[in-house]
Amino acid sequence: MHRLMVLSRVFDKACCELSNNWFPAEGEEASVVGAFYGLDPADYAAPHYRGTHIVYHMRGAELWRLACQALAKADSYTGGRGFAHGGPADMGLLPWLGGDIGPQIAQATGAALAFKYRKERRVVVNAFGDGMSTRGDFHEALNLAGIHHLPIVYIVHNNQWAISTHSTRFLANQNVAEHARAYNMHGESFDGNDLFATQQTVSAAIERAREGRPSLLEARTWRVRGHWAGDKVEYREHLKDVMRPQPDPIPRLEEELERRGVLKGADLQRHWQQAQEQTEQAIAKAQAAPSSEVVGIGLDKVFMPRAQEA
């Protein structure tokens, strides 16, 4: 998991250099990697857009094709026509269909409904930001999951920011997990910058979900950078008194791993080295790939032909 968190940090930072429209995940790696680490391949992942690419990689996506998405290349998983934050939808991942976020929560819930309908023991993990917890979609979907006892784990990455607005200005109740009570599900807040706390809390929720008991988990974290790579975060000056920055999860994890004797300094260093090399190779390969304009606008790719459906 340390390796994945480091890879997320290095790859994400590099993509921020390549694309101004990237959403930097720096500082939130524990709550992202820990949230999706416990899923089986047959399960379904619906990650938040911030830090989404490491989840795609954990599900089997190749790094260079993800880099293609930052560079608007034809070999991206979206066929060269989709969003930079879309993933390979055939690897147990919810697709990214629009910039208006919130509908994904209901769609992830629909996947959980499908698993229950077919009496499969698969679960869904759906992550989103604290900003989405004020959407109607969130409340409607959680109520539906509560009514139907759906196999789903909702995780709020509470990084305290909805673009430029601090949570003290958009949440009536700073404890997002308390919504769980209204929807008859398990609710729990935890330190999202603590990898082990994240992973243990999510694992327990996944087990509950397999028994038809949904959960709403709140990973308390901190958005180190702006909303998008080019965001200068000047608005933060006005909110210094209410902000609650959290310590970087990676050095925290490294100290813990060394203290427990799980990994030595040299092992940790090797992960950083490998992440650097993997990222450089992926970007070099992506840079050599053809631009998305070669795929054409795809008038014949709007509707799936009847014959192709199994």
Place this chain on the structure above:
Amino acid sequence: MARLTYVEGVIAALTQCMRQDPDVFLLGQDIGPFGGTMQSTKGLWEEFGYERVIDTPISEAGTAGLAVGAAMQGLKPVMEVSFGEFVTSCMNEIVTQAPGVYYYTGQRAHCPVVFRTKMGDGPYRGHPQCYESWFMHVPGLKVVMPAFPDDCKGLMVAAIREPNPVLFIEDMYLYHAVRGEVPDELYETPIGKARVVREGKDLTIVATGWFVHKAVAAARQLASDGIDVEIVDPRTLAPLDIETILNSVKKTGRMVTAHEAWKIGGAGAEIAAQIAEEGFGYLKAPIVRVGAPHVPVPIPKPIRDVYLPDVDDIVSAVKKVMAWQR
């Protein structure tokens, strides 16, 4: 063959598809023991139970998202949006989400969802909206709008078997008012194929829903004046069978469009524009559109009847086109 009402045609399709395919299930408000608003799902809960006829909370956006999410897993949900005005509460799923699944995923996923809803002149409590033209504008969404019971059945079967999202618009006026022969067996009416309801040589009326029936009545009146109109019912607004309409105009040289929805920005405007672009050379006179005046739909019956375009409006439009001289 049985004589069924408009909505019974839809229900026959749902019943037979659900018997044949366990992946087909229904979601919507009051569709269970209540039998659906205006009896839209009468008898289905009795046969298929709560597992496949799922009564939902008043949460159109959440329910539509549920349907889209389940469809991406390969199930075949049919979500009922009780009335057309409620589509505004789940517009995001119908417009920005479901239609982009196949395109934006690089063809790695698809979304075989059906949204069914009722539009048009209905109970005078409310809900009389006709929003179909909004959806023609959206690539990736198929928009179906039948006018006859047999098309209700055949097109609903096709919609359920369609691998792409479909908005199935049912005409509220015709719901219980129209009866017709409907074959007993499971059959499909292809999406994207217009129906020539009446053949004629002088002028083409392109009409949808209730207005197909009004056009038929207008045609009878016009026949006594020696005007022989052809009536084309597109049946599906997207994809639009412009070829059938164009061929008709090629024969008649004149066109009137007629629908209950507002004239401005209505389906008739798009059809007229396409014919002007592709068939200008065939036209002997300008195209005239019949549609509702540009006011919010008045609710009480007496004023609604003033508001709604009628058979006479279609007759006058046709006469205006026939009389046109350069």
